[in-house]
Amino acid sequence: MTDAISSILSQIRAHESRTQGALGGPAGLGDALPSNAVDVARPATSDFQKTLSNAIDGVSKAQNESGALQQAFELGDPRADLARVMVAMQQSQVAFKAAVEVRNRLVQAYQDVMNMPV
Incomplete structure (x- = not known):
């Protein structure tokens, strides 16, 4: 179970790094700010x-795809084999x-x- 959690977390981190790269925008607008500046926007x-x-959303998509494959297999679709x-x-x-x-x-x-005391 720990391997599955580690795998999901690494996928989340990889996705996060991809989205941060995409959010950088043209000409690297994020590079103009100093490293300790706060992004107010x-x-x-x-x-x-x-x-x-x-x-x-990824979990939901996986469940929807699984359900669709199950239904296709039950209806006899040759592309939906039991292994898949x-x-x-x-x-x-x-x-x-x-x-x-x-x-x-x-x-x-x-x-x-x-529950931490103040």
């Missing part, structure tokens, strides 16, 4: 929110379990912070 939570949203259906089902199951584990850890971290 974009809140810091938007990157996390986008990353989390993209991860959830089983692999797609396992991939969607692992993605969902990883998402649930990440959610559980986020909830636990939130509870730990809320």
Whole structure:
């Protein structure tokens, strides 16, 4: 299970680095700011929110593709062989379990912070 979580986290990080590269814009506008400057136009939570949203969308897409392959197999489509259906089902199951584990850890971290004495 730890390998699956590590894999999902590395995919999220890779996706985040790709999106940050794409958000740099033409002529590297982000390079004009000093490293300690605060970007007022974009809140810091938007990157996390986008990353989390993209991860959830990926899980949803995997589940939808798995369901479509299952239905195609049940209807006798020759392109949907049993091996592909089983692999797609396992991939969607692992993605969902990883998402649930990440959610559980986020909830636990939130509870730990809320229970800290001031």
